[in-house]
Amino acid sequence: MKNVIKIIANTPLFKGLNEHVLQEVCAITVQKDYGKGQFIFTEGDDGNGFYIVANGKVKIFKVSAEGKEQILHIFGQGEPFGEVPVFTGRPFPANAQAIVKTSLIFFPRNAFVENINRNPSLALSMMGVLAMRLREFTVQIENLSLKEVPGRLSAYLLNLSDEQKNRDIARLTISKNQIASLLGTIPETLSRIFTRMAAAGLIKVQGSDILILDRKGIEDIAENGKLPEILK
Amino acid sequence: MKNVIKIIANTPLFKGLNEHVLQEVCAITVQKDYGKGQFIFTEGDDGNGFYIVANGKVKIFKVSAEGKEQILHIFGQGEPFGEVPVFTGRPFPANAQAIVKTSLIFFPRNAFVENINRNPSLALSMMGVLAMRLREFTVQIENLSLKEVPGRLSAYLLNLSDEQKNRDIARLTISKNQIASLLGTIPETLSRIFTRMAAAGLIKVQGSDILILDRKGIEDIAENGKLPEILK
DNA sequence: CGTTTTCCTTGACTTAAGTCAACAAACATT
DNA sequence: AATGTTTGTTGACTTAAGTCAAGGAAAACG
Numbered sequence: 143m144k145n146v147i148k149i150i151a152n153t154p155l156f157k158g159l160n161e162h163v164l165q166e167v168c169a170i171t172v173q174k175d176y177g178k179g180q181f182i183f184t185e186g187d188d189g190n191g192f193y194i195v196a197n198g199k200v201k202i203f204k205v206s207a208e209g210k211e212q213i214l215h216i217f218g219q220g221e222p223f224g225e226v227p228v229f230t231g232r233p234f235p236a237n238a239q240a241i242v243k244t245s246l247i248f249f250p251r252n253a254f255v256e257n258i259n260r261n262p263s264l265a266l267s268m269m270g271v272l273a274m275r276l277r278e279f280t281v282q283i284e285n286l287s288l289k290e291v292p293g294r295l296s297a298y299l300l301n302l303s304d305e306q307k308n309r310d311i312a313r314l315t316i317s318k319n320q321i322a323s324l325l326g327t328i329p330e331t332l333s334r335i336f337t338r339m340a341a342a343g344l345i346k347v348q349g350s351d352i353l354i355l356d357r358k359g360i361e362d363i364a365e366n367g368k369l370p371e372i373l374k
Numbered sequence: 375m376k377n378v379i380k381i382i383a384n385t386p387l388f389k390g391l392n393e394h395v396l397q398e399v400c401a402i403t404v405q406k407d408y409g410k411g412q413f414i415f416t417e418g419d420d421g422n423g424f425y426i427v428a429n430g431k432v433k434i435f436k437v438s439a440e441g442k443e444q445i446l447h448i449f450g451q452g453e454p455f456g457e458v459p460v461f462t463g464r465p466f467p468a469n470a471q472a473i474v475k476t477s478l479i480f481f482p483r484n485a486f487v488e489n490i491n492r493n494p495s496l497a498l499s500m501m502g503v504l505a506m507r508l509r510e511f512t513v514q515i516e517n518l519s520l521k522e523v524p525g526r527l528s529a530y531l532l533n534l535s536d537e538q539k540n541r542d543i544a545r546l547t548i549s550k551n552q553i554a555s556l557l558g559t560i561p562e563t564l565s566r567i568f569t570r571m572a573a574a575g576l577i578k579v580q581g582s583d584i585l586i587l588d589r590k591g592i593e594d595i596a597e598n599g600k601l602p603e604i605l606k
Numbered sequence: 607c608g609t610t611t612t613c614c615t616t617g618a619c620t621t622a623a624g625t626c627a628a629c630a631a632a633c634a635t636t
Numbered sequence: 637a638a639t640g641t642t643t644g645t646t647g648a649c650t651t652a653a654g655t656c657a658a659g660g661a662a663a664a665c666g
Contacts, residue, residue: 204512206520207598214515226512229498229505235512258494258501265490265497266461272504273461279511280436280458280467283446286518287558288438290652319613326519331653333615349662366439368652522622551643563623565645581632600622 146171146247149196153220154274155267163261170253176240182224187234189227191250195219198244199316202236203323213324214282216241216316222271228254229272241316286326289367291335294325296364299345299352309357314350342373378403378479381428385452386506387499395493402485408472414456419466421459423482427451430476431548434468435555445556446514448473448548454503460486461504473548518558521599524567526557528596531577531584541589546582574605 147168150156156164173196176182182200183189193200195217202215202223214236217223227234228251258265285294298321302312314321322332339345344360346353354360363369379400382388388396405428408414414432415421425432427449434447434455446468449455459466460483490497517526530553534544546553554564571577576592578585586592595601 204516204520206516210520212516212519214512226505226508229501230509231502232509235509255498258497260494262491262494262497265494265501266487269461269490269497269501269504270463272501272508273458275508276458276504276511277462277464277467279508279515280446283511283514283518284436284438284444286515287444288436288442317613328654329614330616330655334653337615549643560624561644562625562646566623569645 146173146196149220150194150247153194153222155194155222155271156264157267159261159263159267163257163264167249167254167257167264170250170257172248172250174246174248176244176246178240178242180240182238182240182246183234184237185234189224189234189251191248191254192222192224192228193238193246193248194222196245196247198246199241200238200244200246201241201320202238204236210328211323212326213320215278216320216324225268225272241320289364290369291325291327291331292339292363292369293365293367294327295321295332295335295339296360298325299354300357300360300364302352303354310354312352312354314352338369338373342369344373378405378428381452382426382479385426385454387426387454387503388496389499391493391495391499395489395496399481399486399489399496402482402489404480404482406478406480408476408478410472410474412472414470414472414478415466417466417469421456421466421483423480423486424454424456424460425470425478425480426454428477428479430478431473432470432476432478433473433552434470436468442560443555444558445552447510448552448556457500457504473552521596522601523557523559523563524571524595524601525597525599526559527553527564527567527571528592530557531586532589532592532596534584535586542586544584544586546584570601570605574601576605 147164150168151159151164156167159167174182174193176198182193185204197219200217200223201213202217203211203213205211215223224234224238226232258268285297289297299312302314303309306313316324318332318336319329322329325332336345336347339360340347342359344356344363346355379396382400383391383396388399391399406414406425408430414425417436429451432449432455433445434449435443435445437443447455456466456470458464490500517529521529531544534546535541538545548556550564550568551561554561557564568577568579571592572579574591576588576595578587
Protein backbone atom coordinates (compact mmCIF):
# COMPACT_ATOMS: atom_id res chain seq x y z
CA MET A 143 0.00 0.00 0.00
CA LYS A 144 1.06 3.57 -0.62
CA ASN A 145 2.23 5.58 2.31
CA VAL A 146 -0.64 5.75 4.79
CA ILE A 147 0.09 9.37 5.55
CA LYS A 148 -0.47 10.37 1.93
CA ILE A 149 -3.86 8.74 1.83
CA ILE A 150 -5.19 10.11 5.07
CA ALA A 151 -3.76 13.61 4.65
CA ASN A 152 -6.34 14.24 1.94
CA THR A 153 -9.37 12.99 3.84
CA PRO A 154 -11.79 15.47 5.47
CA LEU A 155 -11.01 13.87 8.82
CA PHE A 156 -7.30 14.65 8.76
CA LYS A 157 -7.10 17.53 6.33
CA GLY A 158 -5.39 20.59 7.77
CA LEU A 159 -3.69 18.79 10.63
CA ASN A 160 0.02 19.45 10.89
CA GLU A 161 2.63 16.92 9.78
CA HIS A 162 3.59 16.04 13.33
CA VAL A 163 0.06 15.09 14.36
CA LEU A 164 -0.41 13.09 11.18
CA GLN A 165 2.73 11.09 11.91
CA GLU A 166 1.52 10.35 15.41
CA VAL A 167 -1.82 9.15 14.09
CA CYS A 168 -0.23 7.05 11.36
CA ALA A 169 1.88 5.28 13.89
CA ILE A 170 -1.16 3.59 15.42
CA THR A 171 -2.71 2.32 12.18
CA VAL A 172 -2.89 -1.23 10.87
CA GLN A 173 -3.54 -2.24 7.27
CA LYS A 174 -6.28 -4.80 6.58
CA ASP A 175 -7.24 -6.37 3.26
CA TYR A 176 -10.52 -7.93 2.17
CA GLY A 177 -11.66 -9.85 -0.89
CA LYS A 178 -14.88 -9.12 -2.76
CA GLY A 179 -17.88 -10.05 -0.63
CA GLN A 180 -15.88 -10.44 2.57
CA PHE A 181 -17.45 -9.12 5.75
CA ILE A 182 -15.55 -6.49 7.74
CA PHE A 183 -17.90 -6.56 10.69
CA THR A 184 -21.42 -7.65 11.52
CA GLU A 185 -24.25 -5.98 13.42
CA GLY A 186 -23.76 -6.69 17.10
CA ASP A 187 -19.98 -7.11 16.93
CA ASP A 188 -17.89 -5.12 19.37
CA GLY A 189 -16.05 -2.25 17.73
CA ASN A 190 -12.56 -1.63 18.98
CA GLY A 191 -11.59 0.86 16.31
CA PHE A 192 -12.65 2.44 13.04
CA TYR A 193 -11.53 2.24 9.42
CA ILE A 194 -10.63 4.42 6.46
CA VAL A 195 -10.91 3.05 2.92
CA ALA A 196 -7.46 3.06 1.31
CA ASN A 197 -8.91 1.62 -1.88
CA GLY A 198 -11.94 -0.40 -2.82
CA LYS A 199 -15.55 -0.02 -1.78
CA VAL A 200 -17.46 -0.93 1.37
CA LYS A 201 -21.20 -1.13 1.91
CA ILE A 202 -22.84 -0.57 5.30
CA PHE A 203 -26.25 -2.20 5.54
CA LYS A 204 -29.07 -3.66 7.59
CA VAL A 205 -31.00 -6.83 6.81
CA SER A 206 -34.66 -7.51 7.58
CA ALA A 207 -36.07 -10.73 9.01
CA GLU A 208 -37.06 -11.76 5.45
CA GLY A 209 -33.57 -11.03 4.12
CA LYS A 210 -34.28 -7.71 2.39
CA GLU A 211 -31.26 -5.44 2.55
CA GLN A 212 -31.18 -1.70 3.19
CA ILE A 213 -27.88 -0.06 2.35
CA LEU A 214 -27.13 2.87 4.65
CA HIS A 215 -23.97 4.01 2.94
CA ILE A 216 -21.35 3.02 0.41
CA PHE A 217 -17.88 4.26 1.27
CA GLY A 218 -14.99 4.71 -1.14
CA GLN A 219 -11.42 5.91 -0.99
CA GLY A 220 -10.58 8.21 1.90
CA GLU A 221 -13.88 7.79 3.72
CA PRO A 222 -13.96 6.73 7.38
CA PHE A 223 -16.54 4.29 8.75
CA GLY A 224 -17.28 2.29 11.85
CA GLU A 225 -16.68 5.19 14.23
CA VAL A 226 -19.98 4.90 16.08
CA PRO A 227 -18.89 2.16 18.53
CA VAL A 228 -15.66 4.05 19.25
CA PHE A 229 -17.66 6.84 20.86
CA THR A 230 -20.76 5.07 22.13
CA GLY A 231 -19.04 2.03 23.57
CA ARG A 232 -21.86 -0.06 22.10
CA PRO A 233 -21.69 -2.71 19.37
CA PHE A 234 -21.91 -1.99 15.64
CA PRO A 235 -25.48 -1.10 14.67
CA ALA A 236 -25.08 -2.47 11.10
CA ASN A 237 -23.01 -4.74 8.84
CA ALA A 238 -20.00 -3.82 6.71
CA GLN A 239 -18.96 -5.79 3.65
CA ALA A 240 -16.36 -5.20 0.93
CA ILE A 241 -18.16 -5.10 -2.43
CA VAL A 242 -14.87 -5.24 -4.35
CA LYS A 243 -11.30 -6.11 -3.34
CA THR A 244 -10.57 -3.56 -0.65
CA SER A 245 -7.72 -2.29 1.52
CA LEU A 246 -8.51 -0.55 4.77
CA ILE A 247 -6.53 1.42 7.31
CA PHE A 248 -7.58 0.46 10.82
CA PHE A 249 -7.36 2.91 13.76
CA PRO A 250 -7.47 1.12 17.13
CA ARG A 251 -9.84 2.77 19.54
CA ASN A 252 -7.72 3.47 22.60
CA ALA A 253 -4.75 4.84 20.74
CA PHE A 254 -7.00 7.04 18.63
CA VAL A 255 -8.87 8.42 21.64
CA GLU A 256 -5.52 9.37 23.15
CA ASN A 257 -4.69 11.29 20.01
CA ILE A 258 -7.99 13.14 20.30
CA ASN A 259 -7.23 14.03 23.89
CA ARG A 260 -4.00 15.66 22.82
CA ASN A 261 -5.31 17.28 19.63
CA PRO A 262 -8.46 19.37 19.89
CA SER A 263 -8.42 20.03 16.16
CA LEU A 264 -8.56 16.30 15.47
CA ALA A 265 -11.53 16.14 17.81
CA LEU A 266 -13.27 18.92 15.91
CA SER A 267 -12.59 17.17 12.60
CA MET A 268 -14.13 14.00 13.92
CA MET A 269 -17.18 15.90 15.16
CA GLY A 270 -17.46 17.39 11.69
CA VAL A 271 -17.46 13.92 10.17
CA LEU A 272 -20.09 12.63 12.62
CA ALA A 273 -22.27 15.72 12.17
CA MET A 274 -22.07 15.47 8.37
CA ARG A 275 -23.06 11.83 8.64
CA LEU A 276 -26.11 12.84 10.71
CA ARG A 277 -27.04 15.35 8.06
CA GLU A 278 -26.90 12.67 5.38
CA PHE A 279 -29.08 10.31 7.40
CA THR A 280 -31.57 13.12 7.78
CA VAL A 281 -31.83 13.30 4.01
CA GLN A 282 -32.09 9.54 3.72
CA ILE A 283 -34.97 9.42 6.20
CA GLU A 284 -36.68 12.25 4.34
CA ASN A 285 -36.27 10.36 1.07
CA LEU A 286 -37.57 7.07 2.42
CA SER A 287 -40.53 8.58 4.18
CA LEU A 288 -41.56 11.55 2.06
CA LYS A 289 -40.57 10.61 -1.48
CA GLU A 290 -41.70 7.89 -3.83
CA VAL A 291 -39.14 5.79 -5.68
CA PRO A 292 -38.99 8.09 -8.75
CA GLY A 293 -38.20 10.99 -6.42
CA ARG A 294 -35.44 9.08 -4.67
CA LEU A 295 -33.94 7.90 -7.93
CA SER A 296 -34.03 11.41 -9.39
CA ALA A 297 -32.26 12.84 -6.35
CA TYR A 298 -29.69 10.04 -6.58
CA LEU A 299 -28.97 10.67 -10.25
CA LEU A 300 -28.60 14.42 -9.69
CA ASN A 301 -26.18 13.72 -6.85
CA LEU A 302 -24.08 11.45 -9.04
CA SER A 303 -24.05 14.01 -11.82
CA ASP A 304 -22.91 16.71 -9.37
CA GLU A 305 -20.18 14.55 -7.85
CA GLN A 306 -18.95 13.57 -11.28
CA LYS A 307 -19.18 17.17 -12.49
CA ASN A 308 -21.03 16.14 -15.62
CA ARG A 309 -24.42 17.73 -16.16
CA ASP A 310 -25.35 15.41 -19.01
CA ILE A 311 -24.45 11.94 -17.78
CA ALA A 312 -24.68 10.16 -14.44
CA ARG A 313 -22.47 7.09 -14.46
CA LEU A 314 -23.62 4.42 -12.03
CA THR A 315 -20.72 3.25 -9.89
CA ILE A 316 -22.53 0.33 -8.26
CA SER A 317 -24.90 -2.31 -9.64
CA LYS A 318 -28.56 -1.46 -10.12
CA ASN A 319 -29.41 -4.08 -7.51
CA GLN A 320 -27.39 -2.16 -4.98
CA ILE A 321 -28.89 1.14 -6.01
CA ALA A 322 -32.29 -0.43 -5.39
CA SER A 323 -31.18 -1.41 -1.89
CA LEU A 324 -29.73 2.04 -1.25
CA LEU A 325 -33.01 3.67 -2.32
CA GLY A 326 -35.08 1.35 -0.13
CA THR A 327 -36.71 -0.59 -2.93
CA ILE A 328 -36.19 -3.80 -4.96
CA PRO A 329 -34.55 -4.35 -8.36
CA GLU A 330 -37.85 -5.00 -10.18
CA THR A 331 -39.32 -1.71 -9.05
CA LEU A 332 -36.15 0.22 -9.85
CA SER A 333 -36.03 -1.30 -13.30
CA ARG A 334 -39.62 -0.26 -13.98
CA ILE A 335 -38.96 3.30 -12.83
CA PHE A 336 -35.94 3.54 -15.14
CA THR A 337 -38.16 2.38 -17.99
CA ARG A 338 -40.90 4.87 -17.12
CA MET A 339 -38.49 7.79 -16.81
CA ALA A 340 -36.92 6.87 -20.11
CA ALA A 341 -40.36 6.60 -21.76
CA ALA A 342 -41.15 10.07 -20.39
CA GLY A 343 -38.05 11.42 -22.12
CA LEU A 344 -36.33 12.38 -18.87
CA ILE A 345 -33.34 10.06 -19.22
CA LYS A 346 -31.81 7.54 -21.56
CA VAL A 347 -30.32 4.39 -20.04
CA GLN A 348 -27.15 3.13 -21.73
CA GLY A 349 -25.88 0.36 -19.49
CA SER A 350 -24.41 2.12 -16.49
CA ASP A 351 -24.49 5.53 -18.18
CA ILE A 352 -27.68 7.44 -17.55
CA LEU A 353 -28.04 10.31 -20.00
CA ILE A 354 -29.77 13.26 -18.42
CA LEU A 355 -32.10 14.50 -21.15
CA ASP A 356 -34.35 16.77 -19.08
CA ARG A 357 -32.51 18.03 -16.04
CA LYS A 358 -35.23 20.48 -15.05
CA GLY A 359 -37.83 17.72 -15.17
CA ILE A 360 -35.67 15.44 -13.03
CA GLU A 361 -35.08 18.23 -10.52
CA ASP A 362 -38.84 18.72 -10.20
CA ILE A 363 -39.35 15.03 -9.49
CA ALA A 364 -36.54 15.00 -6.92
CA GLU A 365 -38.13 18.05 -5.30
CA ASN A 366 -41.75 16.89 -5.33
CA GLY A 367 -40.91 13.30 -4.55
CA LYS A 368 -42.95 11.81 -7.38
CA LEU A 369 -43.67 11.73 -11.08
CA PRO A 370 -46.18 14.38 -12.11
CA GLU A 371 -49.58 13.13 -13.30
CA ILE A 372 -48.92 14.09 -16.91
CA LEU A 373 -46.01 11.65 -17.14
CA LYS A 374 -47.95 8.55 -16.08
CA MET B 375 -35.50 28.78 35.60
CA LYS B 376 -33.60 26.60 38.03
CA ASN B 377 -29.87 26.93 38.11
CA VAL B 378 -28.58 26.04 34.66
CA ILE B 379 -25.71 24.08 36.12
CA LYS B 380 -28.08 21.72 37.94
CA ILE B 381 -29.94 20.91 34.76
CA ILE B 382 -26.96 20.30 32.55
CA ALA B 383 -24.90 18.44 35.13
CA ASN B 384 -27.28 15.49 34.76
CA THR B 385 -27.29 15.32 30.98
CA PRO B 386 -25.21 12.71 29.16
CA LEU B 387 -23.35 15.53 27.45
CA PHE B 388 -22.00 17.08 30.63
CA LYS B 389 -22.16 14.20 33.08
CA GLY B 390 -18.86 13.48 34.72
CA LEU B 391 -17.25 16.82 33.94
CA ASN B 392 -15.74 18.59 36.90
CA GLU B 393 -17.40 21.55 38.59
CA HIS B 394 -14.91 23.99 37.18
CA VAL B 395 -15.55 23.03 33.55
CA LEU B 396 -19.29 23.09 34.13
CA GLN B 397 -19.11 26.62 35.48
CA GLU B 398 -17.14 27.74 32.46
CA VAL B 399 -19.68 26.20 30.12
CA CYS B 400 -22.62 27.67 32.01
CA ALA B 401 -21.15 31.13 31.71
CA ILE B 402 -21.70 31.14 27.97
CA THR B 403 -25.36 30.01 27.98
CA VAL B 404 -28.48 32.03 27.26
CA GLN B 405 -32.02 31.08 28.27
CA LYS B 406 -34.71 31.12 25.59
CA ASP B 407 -38.45 30.53 26.00
CA TYR B 408 -41.02 29.35 23.46
CA GLY B 409 -44.79 28.99 23.46
CA LYS B 410 -46.62 25.91 22.20
CA GLY B 411 -46.27 25.63 18.44
CA GLN B 412 -43.51 28.22 18.19
CA PHE B 413 -40.66 27.50 15.79
CA ILE B 414 -37.12 27.40 17.18
CA PHE B 415 -35.45 27.15 13.80
CA THR B 416 -36.32 26.22 10.25
CA GLU B 417 -34.59 24.04 7.68
CA GLY B 418 -32.02 26.15 5.88
CA ASP B 419 -31.45 28.59 8.77
CA ASP B 420 -27.88 29.21 9.83
CA GLY B 421 -27.02 27.58 13.13
CA ASN B 422 -24.84 29.61 15.40
CA GLY B 423 -25.21 27.40 18.42
CA PHE B 424 -27.10 24.46 19.88
CA TYR B 425 -29.75 23.94 22.56
CA ILE B 426 -30.55 21.81 25.56
CA VAL B 427 -34.15 21.37 26.70
CA ALA B 428 -34.54 22.77 30.23
CA ASN B 429 -38.21 21.84 30.23
CA GLY B 430 -40.89 21.22 27.66
CA LYS B 431 -40.74 19.24 24.44
CA VAL B 432 -39.30 19.92 20.99
CA LYS B 433 -39.93 18.09 17.74
CA ILE B 434 -37.40 17.97 14.92
CA PHE B 435 -39.01 17.27 11.57
CA LYS B 436 -38.96 17.45 7.81
CA VAL B 437 -41.88 18.38 5.56
CA SER B 438 -42.60 17.04 2.07
CA ALA B 439 -43.69 19.10 -0.91
CA GLU B 440 -47.30 18.01 -0.20
CA GLY B 441 -47.05 19.01 3.45
CA LYS B 442 -46.63 15.54 4.98
CA GLU B 443 -44.45 15.67 8.05
CA GLN B 444 -41.76 13.21 9.13
CA ILE B 445 -40.65 13.61 12.72
CA LEU B 446 -36.97 12.73 13.15
CA HIS B 447 -36.84 13.10 16.90
CA ILE B 448 -38.73 14.44 19.89
CA PHE B 449 -36.49 15.85 22.59
CA GLY B 450 -37.38 16.34 26.24
CA GLN B 451 -35.66 17.58 29.37
CA GLY B 452 -31.88 17.43 29.34
CA GLU B 453 -31.54 16.48 25.69
CA PRO B 454 -29.34 18.52 23.35
CA PHE B 455 -30.33 19.30 19.76
CA GLY B 456 -29.28 21.47 16.86
CA GLU B 457 -25.59 20.53 17.13
CA VAL B 458 -25.15 19.49 13.51
CA PRO B 459 -24.56 23.01 12.10
CA VAL B 460 -22.11 23.76 14.90
CA PHE B 461 -19.75 21.13 13.52
CA THR B 462 -20.56 21.08 9.82
CA GLY B 463 -20.78 24.83 9.32
CA ARG B 464 -23.82 24.19 7.14
CA PRO B 465 -27.43 25.25 7.75
CA PHE B 466 -29.98 23.26 9.77
CA PRO B 467 -31.10 20.19 7.83
CA ALA B 468 -34.57 20.13 9.49
CA ASN B 469 -37.11 22.18 11.44
CA ALA B 470 -37.48 22.49 15.22
CA GLN B 471 -40.73 23.44 16.90
CA ALA B 472 -41.85 23.53 20.54
CA ILE B 473 -44.85 21.21 20.92
CA VAL B 474 -45.60 22.52 24.43
CA LYS B 475 -44.44 25.59 26.36
CA THR B 476 -40.68 25.13 26.45
CA SER B 477 -37.54 26.64 27.99
CA LEU B 478 -34.21 26.08 26.31
CA ILE B 479 -30.61 26.67 27.22
CA PHE B 480 -28.71 28.03 24.25
CA PHE B 481 -24.96 27.43 23.76
CA PRO B 482 -23.41 29.90 21.31
CA ARG B 483 -21.18 28.19 18.80
CA ASN B 484 -17.87 30.01 19.11
CA ALA B 485 -17.77 30.06 22.87
CA PHE B 486 -18.69 26.38 23.00
CA VAL B 487 -16.02 25.39 20.48
CA GLU B 488 -13.46 27.17 22.64
CA ASN B 489 -14.57 25.12 25.59
CA ILE B 490 -14.10 21.97 23.56
CA ASN B 491 -10.61 23.05 22.59
CA ARG B 492 -9.70 23.34 26.23
CA ASN B 493 -11.54 20.24 27.47
CA PRO B 494 -10.94 16.97 25.65
CA SER B 495 -13.42 15.17 27.86
CA LEU B 496 -16.15 17.57 26.76
CA ALA B 497 -15.18 16.80 23.17
CA LEU B 498 -15.48 13.07 23.83
CA SER B 499 -18.89 13.55 25.45
CA MET B 500 -20.09 15.46 22.43
CA MET B 501 -18.80 12.74 20.12
CA GLY B 502 -20.69 10.24 22.24
CA VAL B 503 -23.88 12.23 21.77
CA LEU B 504 -23.39 12.51 18.01
CA ALA B 505 -22.49 8.85 17.65
CA MET B 506 -25.53 7.78 19.69
CA ARG B 507 -27.70 9.93 17.48
CA LEU B 508 -26.26 8.18 14.41
CA ARG B 509 -27.10 4.86 15.98
CA GLU B 510 -30.70 5.95 16.50
CA PHE B 511 -31.04 7.14 12.92
CA THR B 512 -29.73 3.77 11.79
CA VAL B 513 -32.62 2.14 13.61
CA GLN B 514 -35.10 4.65 12.19
CA ILE B 515 -33.96 3.96 8.63
CA GLU B 516 -34.20 0.23 9.29
CA ASN B 517 -37.74 0.67 10.61
CA LEU B 518 -38.90 2.83 7.72
CA SER B 519 -37.41 0.63 5.07
CA LEU B 520 -37.59 -2.90 6.40
CA LYS B 521 -40.65 -2.91 8.68
CA GLU B 522 -44.34 -2.39 8.04
CA VAL B 523 -46.33 -0.05 10.22
CA PRO B 524 -47.37 -2.75 12.74
CA GLY B 525 -43.68 -3.57 13.20
CA ARG B 526 -42.74 0.05 13.76
CA LEU B 527 -45.57 0.60 16.19
CA SER B 528 -44.71 -2.54 18.13
CA ALA B 529 -41.07 -1.47 18.45
CA TYR B 530 -42.21 1.98 19.55
CA LEU B 531 -44.53 0.61 22.24
CA LEU B 532 -41.84 -1.72 23.58
CA ASN B 533 -39.43 1.21 23.74
CA LEU B 534 -41.91 3.29 25.69
CA SER B 535 -42.59 0.43 28.06
CA ASP B 536 -38.85 -0.01 28.65
CA GLU B 537 -38.22 3.71 29.22
CA GLN B 538 -41.14 3.90 31.60
CA LYS B 539 -40.07 0.70 33.35
CA ASN B 540 -43.55 -0.75 33.13
CA ARG B 541 -43.90 -4.06 31.34
CA ASP B 542 -47.71 -3.94 31.28
CA ILE B 543 -48.51 -0.42 30.10
CA ALA B 544 -47.00 1.94 27.56
CA ARG B 545 -48.24 5.47 28.19
CA LEU B 546 -48.17 7.62 25.08
CA THR B 547 -46.48 10.93 25.82
CA ILE B 548 -47.33 12.60 22.53
CA SER B 549 -50.51 12.69 20.43
CA LYS B 550 -51.31 9.78 18.13
CA ASN B 551 -51.03 12.15 15.19
CA GLN B 552 -47.44 12.82 16.15
CA ILE B 553 -46.72 9.15 16.69
CA ALA B 554 -47.98 8.58 13.16
CA SER B 555 -45.56 11.19 11.86
CA LEU B 556 -42.71 9.72 13.91
CA LEU B 557 -43.42 6.25 12.50
CA GLY B 558 -43.56 7.54 8.93
CA THR B 559 -47.28 7.02 8.40
CA ILE B 560 -50.57 8.95 8.71
CA PRO B 561 -53.14 9.09 11.56
CA GLU B 562 -55.74 7.01 9.69
CA THR B 563 -53.33 4.14 9.14
CA LEU B 564 -52.04 4.26 12.71
CA SER B 565 -55.59 4.20 14.04
CA ARG B 566 -56.40 1.14 11.95
CA ILE B 567 -53.29 -0.68 13.17
CA PHE B 568 -54.19 0.05 16.78
CA THR B 569 -57.63 -1.40 16.10
CA ARG B 570 -56.19 -4.49 14.43
CA MET B 571 -53.66 -5.12 17.17
CA ALA B 572 -56.38 -4.74 19.79
CA ALA B 573 -58.67 -7.12 17.87
CA ALA B 574 -55.82 -9.63 17.79
CA GLY B 575 -55.58 -9.46 21.58
CA LEU B 576 -52.09 -8.00 21.59
CA ILE B 577 -52.97 -4.70 23.25
CA LYS B 578 -55.84 -2.80 24.75
CA VAL B 579 -56.10 0.92 24.00
CA GLN B 580 -57.35 3.05 26.89
CA GLY B 581 -56.87 6.62 25.72
CA SER B 582 -53.17 7.24 25.97
CA ASP B 583 -52.53 4.10 27.99
CA ILE B 584 -51.74 1.08 25.85
CA LEU B 585 -52.09 -2.09 27.87
CA ILE B 586 -49.58 -4.69 26.76
CA LEU B 587 -51.57 -7.93 26.80
CA ASP B 588 -49.22 -10.15 24.79
CA ARG B 589 -45.66 -8.92 25.11
CA LYS B 590 -44.17 -11.93 23.36
CA GLY B 591 -46.50 -11.45 20.42
CA ILE B 592 -45.62 -7.76 20.18
CA GLU B 593 -41.90 -8.56 20.33
CA ASP B 594 -42.33 -10.98 17.44
CA ILE B 595 -44.03 -8.31 15.35
CA ALA B 596 -41.33 -5.75 16.19
CA GLU B 597 -38.71 -8.31 15.22
CA ASN B 598 -40.32 -9.57 12.02
CA GLY B 599 -41.58 -6.17 10.98
CA LYS B 600 -45.14 -7.27 10.31
CA LEU B 601 -48.24 -8.96 11.63
CA PRO B 602 -48.12 -12.73 11.15
CA GLU B 603 -50.63 -14.19 8.67
CA ILE B 604 -52.73 -15.82 11.39
CA LEU B 605 -53.58 -12.43 12.89
CA LYS B 606 -55.00 -10.89 9.73
C1' DC C 607 -13.79 -20.63 -25.32
C1' DG C 608 -18.10 -21.98 -23.54
C1' DT C 609 -20.47 -22.42 -19.32
C1' DT C 610 -22.24 -20.84 -15.14
C1' DT C 611 -23.65 -17.38 -12.33
C1' DT C 612 -25.14 -12.97 -11.45
C1' DC C 613 -27.66 -9.10 -13.02
C1' DC C 614 -31.49 -7.00 -15.20
C1' DT C 615 -36.06 -6.76 -17.27
C1' DT C 616 -40.96 -7.67 -18.08
C1' DG C 617 -45.64 -9.47 -17.09
C1' DA C 618 -49.52 -10.84 -14.11
C1' DC C 619 -51.09 -10.46 -9.70
C1' DT C 620 -51.43 -9.04 -4.63
C1' DT C 621 -51.25 -6.04 -0.89
C1' DA C 622 -50.00 -2.40 2.49
C1' DA C 623 -50.93 1.88 3.02
C1' DG C 624 -52.49 6.29 1.20
C1' DT C 625 -56.65 9.56 -0.13
C1' DC C 626 -61.02 11.54 0.55
C1' DA C 627 -64.91 12.12 3.26
C1' DA C 628 -67.82 11.92 7.16
C1' DC C 629 -68.32 11.83 11.81
C1' DA C 630 -67.32 11.15 16.84
C1' DA C 631 -64.72 12.18 20.94
C1' DA C 632 -61.83 14.88 23.64
C1' DC C 633 -60.09 19.29 24.84
C1' DA C 634 -59.68 24.02 25.42
C1' DT C 635 -61.87 28.63 25.83
C1' DT C 636 -64.87 31.96 26.54
C1' DA D 637 -72.35 24.78 30.30
C1' DA D 638 -71.97 25.89 25.46
C1' DT D 639 -68.97 26.53 21.68
C1' DG D 640 -65.46 25.75 18.65
C1' DT D 641 -61.15 23.37 17.63
C1' DT D 642 -58.19 19.79 17.58
C1' DT D 643 -57.65 14.85 17.65
C1' DG D 644 -59.01 10.32 16.60
C1' DT D 645 -61.92 6.73 14.11
C1' DT D 646 -64.21 4.31 10.35
C1' DG D 647 -65.61 3.31 5.54
C1' DA D 648 -65.06 3.15 0.50
C1' DC D 649 -61.77 3.60 -2.84
C1' DT D 650 -57.14 4.16 -5.22
C1' DT D 651 -52.45 3.40 -5.93
C1' DA D 652 -47.44 2.66 -5.37
C1' DA D 653 -44.80 -0.82 -4.83
C1' DG D 654 -44.09 -5.63 -3.53
C1' DT D 655 -44.29 -10.88 -4.90
C1' DC D 656 -43.76 -14.60 -7.94
C1' DA D 657 -42.30 -16.36 -12.16
C1' DA D 658 -39.96 -16.49 -16.48
C1' DG D 659 -36.60 -15.31 -19.57
C1' DG D 660 -32.75 -12.49 -21.55
C1' DA D 661 -28.24 -9.98 -21.12
C1' DA D 662 -23.95 -9.38 -19.20
C1' DA D 663 -20.15 -10.65 -16.50
C1' DA D 664 -17.18 -13.93 -14.15
C1' DC D 665 -14.88 -18.26 -14.19
C1' DG D 666 -12.48 -22.31 -15.03
